[in-house]
Amino acid sequence: MRLSQLFARTLREAPADAEAPSHQLLIRAAFIRRLMAGVYIMLPLGFRSLRKIEEIVRSEMDGAGAQEIRMPILLPSEPWKITGRWQAYGNEMFKLVDRGGRDLGLGPTQEEVVTPLVAAEFRSYRDLPVNLYQVEWKYRDELRPRFGLVRGREFLMKDAYSFDADVEGMRRSYEVMVEAYRRVFDRCSLDYGVVEADSGLIGGDVNHEFLARTAVGEDVFVVCENGDYAADLEAATYQSGDEASDEELAPLTEVATPGRHTVRDVVDFLGQAPSQLLKTLMYRADGSPVAVLVAGDRDVNEHKLGRALGAREVRMFTDDDFAASGLVKGYLGPQSLPADVTIVADRSVRGGRNWITGANQVDQHVTGANEGRDFRVDRWEDVGLVREGDRCPRCGGSLRLERAIVVGHTYQLGTRYSKPLRATFLDETGNEKPYLMGCYGIGISRILAAVAEQHRDDRGLIWPKALAPYQLVVIAANMDQPEVVRTAECLYEKLLSQGHEVVFDDRDVTAGVKFADADLVGYPAQLVVGSRGLRSGTVDLKLRSSGERIQAPIDDAPSAVARLLQEAP
RNA sequence: CGGGCGGUGGCUUAGCCCGGCAAAGCGCCUGCUUUGGGAGCAGGAGACCGGCGGUUCGAAUCCGCCCCGCCCGACCA
Numbered sequence: 001m002r003l004s005q006l007f008a009r010t011l012r013e014a015p016a017d018a019e020a021p022s023h024q025l026l027i028r029a030a031f032i033r034r035l036m037a038g039v040y041i042m043l044p045l046g047f048r049s050l051r052k053i054e055e056i057v058r059s060e061m062d063g064a065g066a067q068e069i070r071m072p073i074l075l076p077s078e079p080w081k082i083t084g085r086w087q088a089y090g091n092e093m094f095k096l097v098d099r100g101g102r103d104l105g106l107g108p109t110q111e112e113v114v115t116p117l118v119a120a121e122f123r124s125y126r127d128l129p130v131n132l133y134q135v136e137w138k139y140r141d142e143l144r145p146r147f148g149l150v151r152g153r154e155f156l157m158k159d160a161y162s163f164d165a166d167v168e169g170m171r172r173s174y175e176v177m178v179e180a181y182r183r184v185f186d187r188c189s190l191d192y193g194v195v196e197a198d199s200g201l202i203g204g205d206v207n208h209e210f211l212a213r214t215a216v217g218e219d220v221f222v223v224c225e226n227g228d229y230a231a232d233l234e235a236a237t238y239q240s241g242d243e244a245s246d247e248e249l250a251p252l253t254e255v256a257t258p259g260r261h262t263v264r265d266v267v268d269f270l271g272q273a274p275s276q277l278l279k280t281l282m283y284r285a286d287g288s289p290v291a292v293l294v295a296g297d298r299d300v301n302e303h304k305l306g307r308a309l310g311a312r313e314v315r316m317f318t319d320d321d322f323a324a325s326g327l328v329k330g331y332l333g334p335q336s337l338p339a340d341v342t343i344v345a346d347r348s349v350r351g352g353r354n355w356i357t358g359a360n361q362v363d364q365h366v367t368g369a370n371e372g373r374d375f376r377v378d379r380w381e382d383v384g385l386v387r388e389g390d391r392c393p394r395c396g397g398s399l400r401l402e403r404a405i406v407v408g409h410t411y412q413l414g415t416r417y418s419k420p421l422r423a424t425f426l427d428e429t430g431n432e433k434p435y436l437m438g439c440y441g442i443g444i445s446r447i448l449a450a451v452a453e454q455h456r457d458d459r460g461l462i463w464p465k466a467l468a469p470y471q472l473v474v475i476a477a478n479m480d481q482p483e484v485v486r487t488a489e490c491l492y493e494k495l496l497s498q499g500h501e502v503v504f505d506d507r508d509v510t511a512g513v514k515f516a517d518a519d520l521v522g523y524p525a526q527l528v529v530g531s532r533g534l535r536s537g538t539v540d541l542k543l544r545s546s547g548e549r550i551q552a553p554i555d556d557a558p559s560a561v562a563r564l565l566q567e568a569p
Numbered sequence: 570c571g572g573g574c575g576g577u578g579g580c581u582u583a584g585c586c587c588g589g590c591a592a593a594g595c596g597c598c599u600g601c602u603u604u605g606g607g608a609g610c611a612g613g614a615g616a617c618c619g620g621c622g623g624u625u626c627g628a629a630u631c632c633g634c635c636c637c638g639c640c641c642g643a644c645c646a
Contacts, residue, residue, distance in 0.1 A: 012595060012607065013581045017639055037638065092644070109646090143570080143644050157646055200645065209646090218645075302643090406646060443646030477605050512606040519606090530605055540605090 001470070003505045003517075007044050010517050020216045022452035023148030025461050029521045031448075031469075038145025038153035045521065046448065048469035050156065053444050054135050056187045056466065057158045064180040066131040066160050071113045073137060077103035079112035083420050088201055088312070094139045106139035109202065111417045111439060114161045118435065119423035125165045128425065128435070129173055133160035135444065149449035150405055151218045156445040162438040165427060167414075170436035174206070174412050177440045181210055181408050188447055189464035189569060191454055192407065195221050198234035198303045202409075202439065203416040210408035212450040217403035224392035224399055234303040237382050238390035238399060240348035250354045250368035252335070258363045261330030263296040266365055270356060273297075278355035278369065280332035282341075284321065285311035291337055293345040293377070294384055295352070301385040308344070308381040333357035333366060334375035345377040346384040405450040406443070413437040461522030462545050465568050472502045472561060473523045477511040477530030487554060488529035491539070494558055495527075500565075519544065524568040527561055545569050 008030035017034070018024040026032045031046030042050055058068065077095075080086035086093070086105070094106040107113070114132055122130055138157045145153050162173035178194075185192045190212045197209040209232050211221055222236040223229070231237070260266045267274050277296030282289065283305065290309065292300050306314040322329045325338075334343055334357065349355075355369040371377055390399045417423070418434035427433050448467075455462045465471060472495065476488035485506070492504040503523070505514045511530065518526045528540040538551045541564050548567075552560035 009579090009596085010607095011580060015580070016575080016582090019640065034638090090644095138646075140645070144640095144642085146640090151645070155646065159646085202645095409646060441646050446646055475605095480604060510604055510606090510608060512604090512608080515606045517607085528605075532605060 001503045003473075003503055004507045006503065008521075010520055018148060020147035020150065020449075020453070021456060022150070022214075022216075022449045025456055025520070026148060026449065026452055029461055031452075032149065034148075038142060038151070040149060040152060040154075040445075045469040049463070049467050050445060050448055052467050052469075053188060053447050054156070054158075057135065057184055057442055057444060060180045060184045060187075061133050061158065061160060064131075064176050066133045066162075066177075066180075068134060069132050070134050070136065071107070071110050073107050073139065075105045075107050075110075075113065077105055079116060079421060080105060083112060083417060084312075085112070085201065092141050092143070092201075094141050107136075108138055108140045109157075109439075109441070110134070110136075110159055111161065111202075111413075111437075112421070115417045115421050115423045115435070115437070118161075118163050119418070119421070119425075122163070123425055125425055125427045129162060129164045129169055131160055131162040131173060131177075133158060133440075146218055147216055147449065149445050150216075150453075152445065155443060158442040158444055160440040162440070163418075163435040164438075165425065165433070165436065167436055170412055170414070170438055174410065174438045177410055177438065178208065181410065181440070181442065184442065185210060185212075185407065187466055188451055189455065189466065190407065190447070190450060193221075193223075193230055193404075195230040195232055196235050197232040197409065198307075199411055200234075200303075202411050202413070204411045204413035204439075206412040208410050209406050210410075211404035212407050212447075212454065214403060214405050214450060214453040216453065217405040219404050219406045220401055221404055222386050222399050222401055224395060224397045226392065226395050226397040228397070229392045229394045229399075233386060233401065234301065236301075236386040236399075237304075237393045238348075238384070238386050239393055239396055240346070240350065240382075240384075245351050245353045247353045249370050249373065252366055252368045252370075252374050254359050254364055254366050256363060257331075257365045260363075260365075266356065267296060270365075270367070272356060276354075276356055278334070278349060278352070278357040280334050280337075280358060282317035282321065282325075282327060282332065283314055284317065285309045285314050285342075289317075289321075289325065289341045291332070291334060291341050291343045292383060293334055293343065293349055295346075295349055296356075298346070298348065298387065299385040300346075300383055305344070305381075305383045308379075308383055309342075328358070328360050328362055331358035331360060331362055331364060333360055333369060334377075335366070335369060336360050337375075343376060343378045344381050344383060345371070345379070347380050347382050348384050350380060405446060405453065407447050407450050408440070408442045410440045411438060413439055456522070459516075460520035463522045463524060465524050465565065468501075468522065468524050470501045470503045470523055471565055471568075472500055472525045472527060473505055473518045473521075474502060475505045475511070475514045475518060475526060475528045477514070477528055477532075479506070479508050481531050483534060484529055484531055487534060487539075491527065491529065491554070491557055495561065498558060498562075500561070525561060525564050527557065543568055 011028040014024035033041045096104050135158045164170040192212045199207045220233040274296035281292045357369045359366045415434040424432040474492045478484045495502045526542040539557050542549045
């Protein structure tokens with residue numbers, strides 16, 4: 001490809017609406033252009049890199065025994081209504097109505113398509129296991145699209161679905177996929193980790209996220225300083241100091257706290273630490289009222305709360321809920337909650353004594369509140385949100401919060417979909433049983449952003465060979481000198497014929513522009529033909545990743561390029 | 570959806586407080602001069618200042634409503 005013809009106009013300055021480095025560089029280097037929030041056009045360079053990722057994923061999926069199919073994006077609503085996800089996905093699913101008035105959706109994921117498909121075709125345990133995958137654009141009306149390709153409303157995903165006859169089989173299929181995922185991310189040169197995660201709307205029990213470490217990322221995860229624990233923030237736990245305080249029990253005393261209804265206001269007013277206040281938060285879990293108790297310096301993890309309660313939907317009390325219940329927002333305490341409220345306390349407050357908490361009246365708090373004597377706890381659960389510095393659940397080491405981009409997520413679904421959709425096979429004894437399923441996603445367009453985020457410097461992108469749109473750029477440094485142009489052209493043709501993925505920068509611009517663009521786009525290697533070298537019969541080679549420059553005789557240039565590319569990461 | 574910030578030629582921005590000829594750099598076109606790390610000079614094209622309404626003799630500027638985008642948060646590959 002000649003750059004004079006390539007549909008790629010690089011930008012000297014970052015567009016104002018891009019903040020993340022990967023986003024800015026992908027736009028500046030002419031890989032992508034924004035169409036609207038969370039929706040991007042793939043330009044030739046970006047599309048080539050995206051295809052490379054796709055092919056890596058395909059080869060590893062095929063190698064792991066999965067078979068590629070292609071499922072529709074436009075979906076009927078019925079199976080979604082059966083599994084409850086038509087509602088559960090809510091506004092995150094793009095919904096439309098056809099001319100006949102039927103509800104349709106754009107696919108955010110495809111369990112509801114693949115499960116009935118397999119159930120209709122593979123009816124016997126003899127057919128199992130089977131694993132089907134596709135690479136297709138997905139649609140989710142995200143609450144907040146972010147960082148360009150990192151979280152789009154339209155994104156390219158590889159989704160695979162395994163079907164097994166029993167739990168052991170499902171686990172084996174799962175392991176095979178996890179190993180394939182490791183190879184995919186290794187081949188993409190990603191610095192990544194595997195963590196325990198929350199299964200969200202997909203459901204199921206065991207699941208893992210593959211996280212690419214980045215300074216900007218849509219995801220927060222927790223790691224132990226000793227490296228023995230890592231989990232997504234939504235799933236992370238911590239050791240709670242269970243040792244009971246030996247403090248003497250103080251009497252329950254009301255104190256006036258006029259106008260002070262935030263934790264900060266109250267403890268400052270009373271001259272105490274936030275950890276001494278017992279926060280009482282009202283939730284509705286599948287409709288039932290639940291009070292959650294945590295220390296004043298900790299937040300509730302609603303994902304963990306939902307799981308602890310076995311609830312599908314957990315949301316905080318609205319003002320209407322407060323009005324209907326007669327509880328006083330801002331001055332809640334567990335002492336006088338009605339009997340129909342389930343009181344859930346985070347394990348970390350178990351040892352605490354003499355709490356400050358609300359008095360259930362405006363402008364009143366109490367001190368000296370104690371569990372057992374003054375209030376009851378119906379359930380002790382692990383529902384606290386991990387904070388920086390909490391103790392590791394494995395070793396007690398200090399936990400740290402880091403950001404990452406989730407590039408893959410694997411789930412052991414069990415019968416989450418096969419049961420409601422009545423997707424069954426006949427086992428050895430002739431009994432109908434639901435399939436044991438797994439599902440496995442890789443964000444392909446997201447990998448493009450994650451790799452850009454991890455492989456760059458202040459000059460631009462630094463693509464690993466496996467993902468670079470082209471391996472090499474041949475730069476003619478002096479377009480006014482026919483000898484230079486002729487030599488560059490000749491080398492370009494030769495490299496092309498040898499099968500290299502090479503572009504020829506034959507644009508009529510100054511050398512500086514070409515060098516800057518070559519660094520910005522991030523070709524792994526650059527070959528520079530200029531009048532300076534030509535005098536001594538040489539060309540210059542540069543490795544983008546290390547900045548290493550060498551000279552090679554013109555005749556030897558193609559093999560020198562091949563050797564240099566060998567070295568490139 | 571809540572909080573914060575923003576929308577002015579293709580891009581980055583100034584102008585907005587304090588109303589009075591829409592401006593600069595980059596990019597683009599023409600010509601000349603240049604040519605190894607985003608060259609120089611000269612000329613040129615390109616903007617109903619996000620939209621609608623209001624105030625005013627006069628609105629990019631003031632007021633109201635709406636739309637769009639970015640960042641933080643709640644959700645996710």
